[in-house]
Every structure is written in structure tokens, then in C-alpha cells.
Amino acid sequence: MTAKNSYSDIKKTVLARIRDHTWPPGSIIPGEVELSEEFGCARATVNRAMRELAEDGILDRKRKAGTRVNKFPIRHAKFAIPLIRTEITSTGAAYRYTLIDKKSLTAPAWLRARLGLPDNAKTLHLQCLHFADNIPFQFEDRWININAVPSVEHADFTTDGPNEWLIKEVPFTDVEISFSARVADKEIAEYLSLSVGEPVFTTERITWLSGNPITFARFSFGRGYSLKTRF
Amino acid sequence: MTAKNSYSDIKKTVLARIRDHTWPPGSIIPGEVELSEEFGCARATVNRAMRELAEDGILDRKRKAGTRVNKFPIRHAKFAIPLIRTEITSTGAAYRYTLIDKKSLTAPAWLRARLGLPDNAKTLHLQCLHFADNIPFQFEDRWININAVPSVEHADFTTDGPNEWLIKEVPFTDVEISFSARVADKEIAEYLSLSVGEPVFTTERITWLSGNPITFARFSFGRGYSLKTRF
């Protein structure tokens, strides 16, 4: 009868009990009915609290088996992946964009393999630079599957980056993002004012529309960039 | 009256309408009552569907103002941050852990600044290596605030890593994670079998318990590591 009744209060109470080892890792916790009686609220309210804690990886729930405290909570870090324009302007810096190169090419072998494209697949290859206060911030190397997005051939990328165009024009269903540390090659070093061989924080992104690859993009960030999240 | 009624069906339908530009980016979509009539279900069901889409960053909802399609839908990428042991064993590789060094030290200035610790703060400094199939996978450099976790002085880290111990023993409320690309120094190069100067994918983590810093850890990953997510 602890006179708590909102689902977020229940979440807090449950988290507190996990933290103070009232309900230690791996243990089973009371069922929804019992908890709803204790908290003096409806089962649906307890259900929402428990469901959200399970989504956060704190609890592990199974029908009939009950709810347990996860032994090794898989924390889900949420990273904001904003538009590069938003990322730069939100720091107060001025955003500037330049299109370096734009060419229609048959997809190279590595790209065909990566995206599962047929031989002779036509692609549009773009290279762009994004500046923050006129300092090079991000080098973008992008390939677009022309077969999947025919209209891209007539798009003009001189004022807006391809990402902004794609988000507006092309729907997608799946995205894969990866983060890694790479070596700056001559090209990247030049564009980002680095030395060849310096480490470069790199993200790669592939997007599909119902299984059909749309675009592959590699983003190389300037010196000292780091991606942060707090939760 | 599209005869769909489960909340996940509604999510799919809404997503489809966003993709085919029935509801273009930035547009306002019908209210919950109207949609519940269209789908022939209760408002609560529509509410759950819309709430989850909003959590995913697809929709933007405001009381009274209604629900809009987010102009830039990929706002958040979720990464699972598993235990290193889990990460390695889930690939089928064998996990091995070694404690390299363990020392009680007064916190160095950079750490005091980073965590907001007082002068002369006592810390436990640990260096560990995590192997996948006997190949060095991750080098862990960790500092634990002894003041916040006195019992850590008697903990034995020879068989289990400090992360596993901390998760079991010490509750925390806040985490900050950052990703970056760093240069391998002599120490890291040796432990991870790299050359000095090679790029190293690095994550740093700070955890707090209600504002009180618990631990700072820097994880350096072996050559070619990348962090992936798909959604």
C-alpha cells in the first residue's frame, strides 16, 4: 500500500529495489497482480512500468515464467544521429557545405559486394565537405544506387547535401550504421587538413527500402571528434 | 474501416503511409480519436502505436497541437552496450580475461578534473585485457573512486573483470559514453599487438550514483573493430 500509482513512480520504485538489492540480479520479482495490489493501482499501470523496464534491458519477462531482474543489463545507448547541418548549427557554429565531386559510375566491386548489387549496376558517386565555422568538419563519400532512385540523376547537390535530399525524397525501411577508427589516406587528409596516417573517426551508413539498397555513405570526421551520449 | 486493430498493425500502417508520402514529412496526421474510428479500435490502442513511433523518433507529438511526421526521422540510433564477455562469446569466440595491473593511487589531475574529484582523492587503477580466442580484443584502463566504493579495495579482480564486479555490487544512476578514434601509444600498441600510431577505436565511460562519480573507464579495441547497429 505504498500509495504510488503513476507508472513512472512504479518504475522508480522498482529501480530503487533493484539498486538496493531488495530484488537482486537474477531474482524473480512478484507478479503484476501482486504488485498492483501493493501499489494500489490497476494491473495495466504495473504492466506499462514493467514493460518499459524490460525494453530498457533492466528486466527480463516471459509469459508464465514471470519477471526477473536481468543479471547483466544490456544497456541500450541511444545516440542522436542528427543531420550534419543540425549537429553543426546546434553548437553555434556556422554551417557550410561544398560539393567536391559528382560522377555517374558503374559500381566498383567492393560496393557491389557490400550492397549486393548486380554487375554493371549504375551508381552516382558524390564527395562532399561539411564545414563548421569554415573549418572542415566532415568529409562525406557517398554512393547512390541509381536503379533504386532514378530521379537522383537530375538532382542538384550544389546547395544542399545528398543526405537532406534523400531524406526528403526517398523512403527507406532499414538502416545500418557502424562506427570505427580508420587511417586518413591522402585524399581524406587533404580535405580534413590532417596528416596521412592520422586516426579518423568514421561512420558508415547503408539504407535500404524493403531489401533494396538505396545508398552507402562513409563519413570521416575531423581531428578530435567524439560522439557522446548520456543516460 | 481498414479492419486492422492491433497496435503493431497500426504502427505498420502509419509507417507505410509516411513512406508513400500520404503523410509527408512535417505534415500533421489525424487525431487519435479519428484514427481509432478509422481502424475500428480503441483510442488506447492507437495511443500506444503513436507513442512508440514517437519514441522511435518517427513522429513528433504535442498535447493539443497534435501529431506530426518528423521531418528528420533518424533522430536516434540505439546501440546495445553488452558486457564484453557477452559480446565476445556471442560471436562464438572463447573469452579470456587477464588482470595486468592493480594499484591504489591518488587520482591524477586529469581524472580529478574529469570526474570532479577533490584533491587527494583515492582511486583504484586497473588495467585489464580481454581476449577473443586468445587474440587481444580490448584493453581496459579503469579508475574507481574508492571513496564511493570502499569495498572495492578488497575485491579480487583476477578471475572476473571490474565491470562484472561493479554491475553486481554497485548501483549507478547515470552513464556517459563517448566514442572516438585515438592513436595507439606504446602501452596500448603492445597490449593489442598494434604499431604505435595506429588508429584505435576507443570508448570511454563514466558512471555516477546520484551525482557521485563511481568509475571512469577507457576501452581500446583491437585492429578493425567496428560497432554496428541496424534498425
Add this chain to the structure above:
DNA sequence: TATGTTTTTATGTCTATACATATCATCAAG
């Protein structure tokens, strides 16, 4: 003993209803 079959049960979802609350829109007063 081993293998299906049935029962039981905790979670999963849905409904109908109610009230709370933020905020947009309108209109009035200064």
C-alpha cells in the same frame, strides 16, 4: 522411461471510460 496431452498461470493486448494537463486560439483589458 520417454513422449505426448492437458491444465494452469503470468504476461500480452484490447476495450470503454474517465479525468488530467499542456497548449493553441480567442478575446478582453490595459
Add this chain to the structure above:
DNA sequence: CTTGATGATATGTATAGACATAAAAACATA
């Protein structure tokens, strides 16, 4: 023209009750 009060309204949350479903547990059969 600005500021402040007042509705109207869409989302936010809660409730009680119902049925669905997965899976553990108990039972029955070969």
C-alpha cells in the same frame, strides 16, 4: 500593441474487465 484570462482540444495517463497466448508444470499414455 502587448499582456492576461478563458475555453477548446489533442495527447497523457489511469481504471476495471476481458480474452489471447506462451510456456511451465502436471498428468497420462505408450
